Amino acid sequence: MAYSEIDAIRALLGSKPRPVGWSERRQRLDEVGSTWPVAPDVTCEAIDCDGVPGEWSAVPGSELSRVLLYFHGGGYCSGSIVSHRRLVTEAGRAARMRTLAIDYRLAPEHPYPAAHEDALTAWRFLRRQGVAATSIAVGGDSAGGNLTLALINRLRALGEPLPACAWLVSPWTDLTMSGRTLATKDAVDPLIHKTYLAELADAYAPASIDRRDPLISPLFADLAGLPPVLIQVGSAETLLADAVRLAEAAGSADVDVTLQIWPHMIHAWPVWNANLEDGRRALACAGQFICTHIR
Template identity: 35%
Template sequence: MTISPLTKQLITERFLKTALRAPSRLNLPPNALRFSLEQLAKLIPQNKDIIIRPLRIAGLRAEELKPQQQSTQLIFHIYGGAFFLGSMKTHRAFLTQVAARTQMQVLHVDYPLAPENPYPDALDAVFDVYCQLLDQGIQAKDIILSGDSCGANLALALALRIRQEQMPQASGLILLSPFLDLTLTSESLRYNQKHDALLSIEALETGIFYYVPKNTDRSDPNLSPFFADLKGLPPVHIQAGSKEILLDDAQRFKEKAEQAKVDVEFKIYTGMWHNFQMFSAWFDEAKQALSDLSDFAHRLDRD
């Protein structure tokens, strides 16, 4: 029996709201939520053609995902999870799909999570990884910074730190369902609150409580890179689902980046929720998102 795309979407949304969004609205210990998320991530198919090599870089556990022996570009991806969830286990399968689609090497690391490691530990950690990549002889023009959700926040904040330190800048930025404004002023937090199948406002608030030190201004550009001066950033590719509560984070950032003369590509995927790209095995919109991401990465490679 063939299931229609709409029926499949409704079933998936109901499952995600029950298995992920509802528990995230409760005051559960971080470790319990982390374990549950890792178990659910096992449902995402892993591309068996991708070689996965564990390593350590800048003191962090990491994995290198390689589709072939030689790749001209390295995608340094920072996973999301509202600053207190997520791991290499939750994103490994998804990133094998990215590596397979782009035919580029992907690196991801287990960076320090809150509340055990509040700001600026995560940002400092990914900056150290970038520095070590350069020290290893990888050229900045061959590195693409990437992230989903709060990982997109860290990827953008990392690009801003690189600019501040006057270091060689990465060739581009990929921001998937980005969480860029910790002051929570995006209107989509309200109008998409009932529509986003994956992410709740309560999860964002919990992550902010864990991540941001007391008496710290949440509009600090290092915490909320939406408020930063964006001039001089490399080309940016942004993706968001029309149903996600962070839609306006992406939309507002796109407009501000354009005003700063940044080369921006922004795509909205109809009917999709937060981090929908991880569901490319089941939804055409997610497959298209990976194709769009790949096209952007290859344009950077040609440039």
């Protein structure tokens, strides 16, 4: 059943040609990401996080003192609260806590380090609301997974308290694009290809920036001291090697890391959880992981 469901998602993604312009790409991701709306019992509220747009969400029974801070994917150039609302709100349900989704600034209009600055601003906004660091989980998919790691590494360097745990879905961890599966999975990945990633990387981190910088490519960071990390990735992703190598590096640094490789799944598949059983199962696993580590 799950395999036929993922075929339907593949058909949805391939139903229109890939857009060319940035605004068209953003519109398309919002469109496919919001194909299925949020559940009727979800409450959403727009919030200004000290100049960075955000959105609270909760369902009945959510523990309001605990928060999932979430950064959407989209290669740092697209994606939004709209495109990822269904994913974020259902992740909050699974973790039994409220969520704070962030609309960080996008490249190429706002290249590195704009998104990093917005992530740190959102974190500090949340802390000033009285939420303890140990009551916060930070998560993201694709570029949002990259941004999650970058935020934690910045907090660690600043000597600030770290979140209780990190949740990464299909993380883009290597902007030098040296992962082997960029070639070996190219034929089965309907979304992410090396030439496309190169365009995104050029927009986000111009050639003058060293893309091996740990804040650009967290795969190359010193990962020692990170909180527990859950990495979820699909077997049909060109970014599979980014996730596997990150898990290996984190484990070698004595980080409590869990790597889940989901058969047949494509990039950021939990986005379509409303019509994809494996998307719902992935969120349930993430919710259990977060609940285990949140105080």
